[in-house]
Amino acid sequence: MKVSVCRKAHFNAAHRLFNPNWTFEKNQEVFGKCNNPNFHGHNYNLEVWVKGEIDSETGYVIDLKILKDIIESEVEDRFDHKNLNEDTVEFQKLIPTAENIVVVIWKLIKAKLDPKLELKVRLFETERNVVEFEG
Amino acid sequence: MKVSVCRKAHFNAAHRLFNPNWTFEKNQEVFGKCNNPNFHGHNYNLEVWVKGEIDSETGYVIDLKILKDIIESEVEDRFDHKNLNEDTVEFQKLIPTAENIVVVIWKLIKAKLDPKLELKVRLFETERNVVEFEG
Amino acid sequence: MKVSVCRKAHFNAAHRLFNPNWTFEKNQEVFGKCNNPNFHGHNYNLEVWVKGEIDSETGYVIDLKILKDIIESEVEDRFDHKNLNEDTVEFQKLIPTAENIVVVIWKLIKAKLDPKLELKVRLFETERNVVEFEG
Amino acid sequence: MKVSVCRKAHFNAAHRLFNPNWTFEKNQEVFGKCNNPNFHGHNYNLEVWVKGEIDSETGYVIDLKILKDIIESEVEDRFDHKNLNEDTVEFQKLIPTAENIVVVIWKLIKAKLDPKLELKVRLFETERNVVEFEG
Amino acid sequence: MKVSVCRKAHFNAAHRLFNPNWTFEKNQEVFGKCNNPNFHGHNYNLEVWVKGEIDSETGYVIDLKILKDIIESEVEDRFDHKNLNEDTVEFQKLIPTAENIVVVIWKLIKAKLDPKLELKVRLFETERNVVEFEG
C-alpha cells in the first residue's frame, strides 16, 4: 500500500544548447535561438515525487525535511543562479536540454534516497515545456 | 480502451500532528510547528481520478454528477470546516498526515464506486505538499 | 531509460451533448444544460506527453517544433474556433464529450508520430474537468 | 478604511463576433476565426471585487453568500451554457466581445448592490485574454 | 516615476468566526460552518506590494531581503501554524475574517516600512476568497 509524496523546488539558471561536434550553422538549424552564444535562461520548477509505505509511527512516507535537505544540497546548491554550461561539471560534455537535466537530477537525488523508495522527477523549463523521468 | 476522468473538490480543516505514544518533546522534534496543541489548518484540494471504459450511449466514463455526489457525502460532509482530530472518527487513532488522509479518502470513495472502475486520489495539503494514492 | 516530454496547446470550440437516438427529455435528464440546442463552449487546454529515449546528439526525445507542427495540423486547425458538432467530421456521429474528444485527439496524433514513441494526452475541458488517455 | 473582497465565478458559453452592418469579408478581416457562423465558445472566469467599510459586528464588507446569490441570478443563470448571440437579450444588438460582456455584467451586478459599495469586475475570456471594468 | 514590487508569502492557521456578543444560533446563522467551536483552517497566501521610486544605485525599489525579513517577523512568526483565536493577541477581541486579517497585516508591515513607501496587501484565504487593503 504505497503512497506518493511530492516536494517542490525551483532554481534559476542560464544555459545554451549546442553540440560542439557540429558547425554553428547546424547548431542554429537544430537549436535556433537556444544556441545564443551569450546564453539565455529559465526559472526551472521541480517536482520530486517519492513513493513508499507509510511509517505507522509518523504517518509519513518520508520526513519532508529530509527530502528538502537532499534537494537543497544536490540540486539547488549545484544549479541555482548558475550558468549550467560554464559553472557545473554535470554539463561540461552533456547538452543541458530539459531531458538531460531531469535525468541528471534524478540520479543525484536517487543516490541519496533509501533504496526502498521509488523516485519520479518532473521538471518545468517553462510553464509550457515539461519533462518527466522515473528511472 | 480506458479513459481517466477527474473531478476536483476542496475542503478546509484544522488538524494537529502528534503521536499520543510519544512525549511532547519527541512530537516537537518530529512534527515541529505541526504539533501546536491549539491546531492549525489547511485548504485541502482534492483530485479524484476514475478510470474505465467509455459508455457508448453517453460518451461518459462515469456521470460526473454521480461522482460529485459521492465526493460530497463521503468527503466534504465529513471533513469540510472540521477539526480532523476532534470532529471525525477516522482520525481518532490515526495521525492526520496528508498520507493518511489520502488513503482514508481513497477507501471511502472506492467503497461507493462500481468495482470495475479504477481510482486514484491526489490531495494537495498546500500548493507545495501533494500526495497521491491509487490503491 | 525513457524520458517524457510535454507540449501544451489550446483551442476554443462550441459543442452540444446529446444522443440523437434519445428523446429531448432523456437528453435533458442525462446531459442537462450541456444539451442546449444553440450550443455552449469551452477553452480546451491540451497536454501532449511523448515518451522515448533521449537522442544523444541533440539531447531531445523529440524536436518540439515537430510535435508542435503535428498538434497544429491535427488538432488546432481542425477544432480551434469550430463548432464540434457542426463543423467537424469526427463528431458527426460521436458525442463530443471530453472522453470522446481525448480519444479522437490521441488517435490523430499517434498516426503522425514515430511508432517507437509512447503517447499520453490530457485534455482540460474546464479547469475542473480533466480527462486523460494513453492508448 | 475600505477593504476589497473578491468572489470568483465562471460560466461556459458559445458566441460569435460579427457586426451585422458589415459584409462577411469585412467581418472576417476584423474578427477572423471569431466570425465562424456556427459559433465557438469559452470558459469565462469572473472576479467580482466589492469595496467598502468593514462591518464591526460581522467583520465582513459584504456577506459573500449575498454576493454569491447576486452573481448566480444576474450572471450565471443568464449566461451559463448559453449561446450569447442567440439565447440572451443583452447581446441581441451588442457584439459579445469580452469588453462588452464585462460592462454588461458590471451593470447587472451594480444594480443589485448597496450603492455605498464600489464594484470592479474582471473577466477572463481565456487564460490569456482578460478585461476589467470599474465603472 | 514609481514602480510597485511584490513579495509573496504564506502561512497556515486555524480559526473560528463568531461574535461573542451573539447567541450560538445567531452566530450559526451568520457564519455557518465557519462557527465550528473546534475550529477549521486555511492556507493563507499573501501578496505584499510596495510602491516607490527606483534607487538609481541598486535598481531596486526596496531590497526584497529586507521586505522578506519584515514579513517573516511581523506575519509568519506571529501567525504561521497558529490558532488565530487562541494563540494571538491581535484576534483576542477581533473576529478573524479575511477582511480583519488583511487590515491587521497591513498595519504590522506599514509600521516597519520607510514612510515614503506605499503599501498594498492582498490576502487569499482560499483560491476563491481574496481581500485587499491599501490603507
Add this chain to the structure above:
Amino acid sequence: MKVSVCRKAHFNAAHRLFNPNWTFEKNQEVFGKCNNPNFHGHNYNLEVWVKGEIDSETGYVIDLKILKDIIESEVEDRFDHKNLNEDTVEFQKLIPTAENIVVVIWKLIKAKLDPKLELKVRLFETERNVVEFEG
C-alpha cells in the same frame, strides 16, 4: 467609460545584477547570487494592460492583434533568448533589475500606442517576484 484589456507575453533571458561603480565585494553584498559573472536566467512573464473607450463598431478597446504585434517587435524580438547585459543596448548602462526592465518595456510600448490609451505593465521575473509600472 473606460475598459482595460490585457495581453500576456513571455520571454526567456539571461542577466547579471551588478553595479560597475562598485567593488565585487560590494556587489556580492547587495546582489548576492544574482552577481554571478557567468549569468543566470529567468522566464519573464509579461502582462500588458491597455485602458480606453470601447469602439462601438468593433466592441474592442484595441485590436489585440495590433497590441500583439507591438509586443512582439518591441519586447520579444529585443529580449527573448538574449543576455540582457551583453546583447541589448537598453541595459548597457542600466542594471537589469525587474524594476528597471518593467520601466524600459513600458516606455517601448507606450511610444507605439495611440496616446489616448493608458498603459500598465506587470512583469513576473519569477512566480514569486512581480513588478508593475503605470507611468
